[in-house]
Amino acid sequence: MAEGGKKKLVFSYNAPVTLTFALVSLIVLILARITAGQSTHLLFSVYRSKISFFAVLRLFGHVLGHSNFEHYAGNMMLFLLLGPILENRYGSSTFLEAIGITAVVSGLVTVIFFPSVILLGASGVVFMMIVLVSAVDLKKGEIPITMILIIVIYLGSEIWNMITVKDNISQLTHIVGGICGAGIGGLLSGAGGKKG
Numbered sequence: 001m002a003e004g005g006k007k008k009l010v011f012s013y014n015a016p017v018t019l020t021f022a023l024v025s026l027i028v029l030i031l032a033r034i035t036a037g038q039s040t041h042l043l044f045s046v047y048r049s050k051i052s053f054f055a056v057l058r059l060f061g062h063v064l065g066h067s068n069f070e071h072y073a074g075n076m077m078l079f080l081l082l083g084p085i086l087e088n089r090y091g092s093s094t095f096l097e098a099i100g101i102t103a104v105v106s107g108l109v110t111v112i113f114f115p116s117v118i119l120l121g122a123s124g125v126v127f128m129m130i131v132l133v134s135a136v137d138l139k140k141g142e143i144p145i146t147m148i149l150i151i152v153i154y155l156g157s158e159i160w161n162m163i164t165v166k167d168n169i170s171q172l173t174h175i176v177g178g179i180c181g182a183g184i185g186g187l188l189s190g191a192g193g194k195k196g
Contacts, residue, residue, distance in 0.1 A: 017092045018083025021064070021099070022076050025122065028064045029072050040065045045120035046107040059107040060100060065120035075122040082129040089136050090188055102128040102180040106173045119170055127177035128184070130154065135185025147185075154178055 013019055032040040044065025046058045066072035087095045106124040110117055131154070134147040155178055162171035 015084035015087045015092075017087055017096045017099070018080060021083070021122075022080055025064045025066060025072060025076065029066050029069065032065070040120065041118075045118050046110055047118040048111045048115040059104050059111075061103075062107055062120050063099065063103040063122045063125050066122070067120065071121055075126050078126045079122060079129065082126070082133050085133055085136070086129060094188070098128065098132065098180070098184045099125050101184065102177055105180055106176045109172065109176050110170075114172075117170070119173060123170070124173040124177035124180075127154070127158075127174045128181035131178045131181030132185050135182070135189065147182075151178065151182060 028040065028044050032044075042054060043057060044061045046062035049055050066075065083095070086098075090098075102125050107119065110119040131147070131151060134144065134150040137144050155175060158171045158174045158178070162175075
């Protein structure tokens with residue numbers, strides 16, 4: 001106890017995967033500025049190329065790359081909001097596995113079906129987290145109505161945007177992330193909750 005009976009205030013690294021992901025993504029963004037985008041192209045974006053060590057690394061690393069600070073900040077606001085909830089519920093290693101699965105699946109979808117597209121950013125992971133956090137209370141034999149509404153509203157809006165809006169946001173990646181979140185949520189609820 002500190003003087004006067006007051007507790008000493010300390011900072012807590014409360015969600016290690018969430019905080020480390022956000023920090024590494026920021027370092028990747030700074031590195032991109034220093035290298036004029038070369039580091040991001042080589043390691044932190046995914047696109048069709050010959051199979052190599054770097055191509056495999058990009059399947060995981062593309063979720064750490066962002067095109068600019070606005071892109072980074074937009075993803076990290078939700079990432080930092082939802083990440084601690086998921087880490088607390090499922091454990092850090094399971095949450096990291098969910099990020100890895102979503103990164104690889106969205107990367108493979110891009111490489112296989114969109115040979116001329118370069119994908120980077122954590123939005124697919126963020127959308128996986130949105131759906132997964134709605135599945136936190138998923139129990140055997142029960143499906144929360146909130147989860148159904150999130151999936152219907154979210155997938156509906158992304159499909160609508162995919163058809164009507166032409167921009168640089170990969171709606172398909174958001175949909176893939178949402179599907180990953182639903183699948184992972186179902187698997188985790190069947191496995192019985194929190195893991196290490």
